[in-house]
Amino acid sequence: MASVEIAGVSKQYAGAWAVDRVSITVPDGSFFSLLGPSGSGKTTLLRLVAGFLRPDAGTVRIGPAIVNEVPPHKRDIGMVFQQYALFPHQTVLDNVAFGLEMRGMGRKAREAKAREALEMVRMAGRERAYPKELSGGQQQRIAIARSIAARPAVWLLDEPLSALDRKLRIEMQSELRSLQKLLGITTIYVTHDQEEALAMSDGIAIFRDGRIAQQGSAEDLYERPADGFVADFLGSANLIEGVVARGPQGLHVVAEGEAFRPSADHILRENERVHLAIRPERLDLSGAPGAAQGLPARVESVLYLGSDLRVVLRTRGGALLVARAPSRGTALAEGAEVFAAFKPEDAAIVAH
Amino acid sequence: MSRTSSLAGTAERAPAARRPFRWKRAEALLAPAFLYYFVLLVLPSAAFCVVSFYGRSDTGFFDGVFTLKNYVSVLTDGFYLGSLWLTFRISVETTLACLLLGYPAAYYLAKLSPAARKKLIILLLFPLLLSTVIRVYGWIALLGRRGIVNQVLLSSGATDYPIAFLYTEGTVLLGLVSILLPYMIINITNTLITIDPALREAAAAHGAGPFKIFLKVTLPLSGAGMVSGAVMVFTIAMSTYIISFLLGGPKVKLLGNLIFDSTSSFNWPLAAALSVVLVVATAAACGAMVRLLGSPANGMAR
Incomplete structure (x- = not known):
């Protein structure tokens, strides 16, 4: 060998x-x-x-x-x-x-x-x-x-x-x-x-x-994908454009007017343009706004895939998001307003 | 479904059976060519088979009386048997020479890019534009008593008398090979280029050097081309007439020439019997070749 x-x-x-x-x-x-x-x-x-x-x-x-x-x-x-x-x-x-x-x-x-x-x-x-x-x-x-x-x-x-x-x-x-x-x-x-x-x-x-x-x-x-290409090629990923800004609690990413805390292992540079990369299965549509970090969005379409649903969302900033939600217990209709929440550790910050 | 059974079961489906052939449409497409050959080849062939069993007639083509006399003389007379053997031997030699000379050339052509190969193949086919008679006369101009070769030999003092190149077996062989070699090259090339390059790579990856790759992969997989080339060359050589007539003269009489001689002396039934023997001998030899080395159809030496 x-x-x-x-x-x-x-x-x-x-x-x-x-x-x-x-x-x-x-x-x-x-x-x-x-x-x-x-x-x-x-x-x-x-x-x-x-x-x-x-x-x-x-x-x-x-x-x-x-x-x-x-x-x-x-x-x-x-x-x-x-x-x-x-x-x-x-x-x-x-x-x-x-x-x-x-x-x-x-x-x-x-x-x-x-x-x-x-x-x-x-x-x-x-x-x-x-x-x-x-x-x-x-x-x-x-x-x-x-x-x-x-x-x-x-x-x-x-x-x-x-x-x-x-x-x-x-x-x-x-x-x-x-x-x-x-x-x-x-x-x-x-x-x-x-x-x-x-x-x-x-x-x-x-x-x-x-x-x-x-x-x-x-x-x-x-x-921990290095960039948007890797994030999107390996599985699929929602990419949200943002920029690194300095706030009272240190560096964070601002996207669509909202501040997102980075998880511990990201190294950020101020004013750097980045993407937040979030896996479809890590977007939670069940919660109310404010309970966690996330973005408000409108449901554009719902696809039934058997074990789960594929939900296409449009944020207020115009970004297209894809979420996966369990088909059982999720009631979503086209045009519904939802809150797409995600944990800091589920949002990889990748180079623009 | 359990894991083991799914592995053994669903995984291995045999290739689906072919759809049965639809005859009606195929027949319609075949009809014109079939009719042409039936009227102009099958019927006349059947006719000369029949004629070969009649005696000769001084006034007509044949006497209409059944006899085995023609076959008896063809198959027992040393003159005819000798010619049959000579025809067979020269044809085998021609085929072997074309294989030996043609394979390396075909191998080279197959390695070229399609564009380069096309140019060289056009070059290879170029001599076919020239009538065989003219090309064979070229050999006479070269090899005759006062031909170019003898002129050079005489004037350089290498020989005192012109050498008799013409009317020898060797010269007939030379002429046949020069005319038939392109057929062999093209047949082998066409087979070589169909061999999937991945097969050679697979052989290399599993330990075969260039020579072993040739021996274990390229050569056996080009068997079909060698067989179809050999069948073509052998068949044309067996039935040759003009090449042996011009280069072999009265000394190298092949079966084709004897058939012509018989018709010149108005012995049509004998000519017919000789023709039947020639066809049967050629077909038998080709059948043996295909059986021994693989058929041109299945693309493998088995």
Whole structure:
């Protein structure tokens, strides 16, 4: 096993920086997600780690060794591709045993190992099938088995679940995570699905335009987003414009004429323009004005989503807010005047 | 639903069955081409199959009396059998030479950008604009007794007498390969470019170096192109007439030339029997090739 260390890595594509001075350390045995919209550079970074691309600047280390010049087949990696990329002319067993065969293992030994990997992904019994005879979900399991059969030092996954339907995707998330823990394998996982990243990862880096907007644990990013992009990309967030002002009790944020106390861990500079970022589920519509800090607003629409309601509000200052309220016990009509309250610790103050 | 059962159950749905083919519309689309070939190919072929079982006639095309005489002489006479074997051997050699020369070229073409590849393929097809006869006469101009090659050899003193390049098996082979190589290259290129690049990446990620990637992924997945190219080259070589006529002359008589000779001597039934034997031999060899190496249709060597 080995850690992966990416230090100041840049990669240019057609004159633009696809990856721009990115540094990430993935500790040995941990699960790290690269999250971002398409074209943000996350897949390019994964391909740099795999060795399909060479960085224009910076270093990639696997374990102690710099691997910038090492071709993919000498990097001791396993990889799962978005569209499975199974060898169509080989049986399931030969596909899974491929990495072992390339590492020079004899037929008997590698087939035993491959069967073991097939059992881990619950595909034992389909050894003789060809990939085209399997469903998409089954093919992805085979691709997963192929990538781990040789017990590589680093596991790379490029949006492996994006082609599957939602229910299957959620099942596979927990399976992938438990497999990763079982093997203790250092893992880099590319996804554009924030829920997936939150559910699976020890660490997450959020990409925007080739750079890392923020990295940290799932909780770090969700509770303390660095800016509006991160707050809105990870889950959704209501962003309310404000400015930092000095009052009798110290610095606070003024938005729509109301003063909002910051929670303890924010560092504010006077006159700085900021956003208050509040998660929809943290807006409380049940209270009366004055009981807590918040903003008066008018209900614009109410959407029934089953377990809860999605309520769209317009503040007096014109900001659009989205709140989630339990569908049971909430009686809201369009046009109703409400008070959208939130606790100081639920309002992240992020750069404008 | 419990977790285990949902994993085993809902996750794995087999691909849906294909919709049954709708014949009515397809038939209508097929009709013009089918009619054309039926009247102008199937019926005449059936006719010469019948003729091949008649005796020759000095006054008409055939005598109308059933006989196996033509087949007996084709399949027992050393002259005809020798020609059949020679035709087969030269065709196999042509096919192998086209594979060996064509694969690297196709591999190169497949690596190019689509725009660059298009330009080179146009260049590759350019010679096809020229009639085969003219191109083969080019070889005669080069390799004849007073051809350019012999002139150079004689004047440089490398030889005292002109070398007889023409009317040898080697020259017929040379001519066939020069005419047929583009077909092989295009067939292989078209298959190579359909191979998903992710497959090579997957092989590389799991430990295969460039040579192993070629051996384990690219080569087997281009099998279909090699087979369709080989079938095309082999078939054209088996039925060649003009190339062997001009470059092989009286010494290298392929089956196509014997068929022509039989018609010139008005032995139509013998020509028909030779034709049937040629068609059957070609079809059998192609069938064996497809069976052995995979069919062009399914895209894999199995």
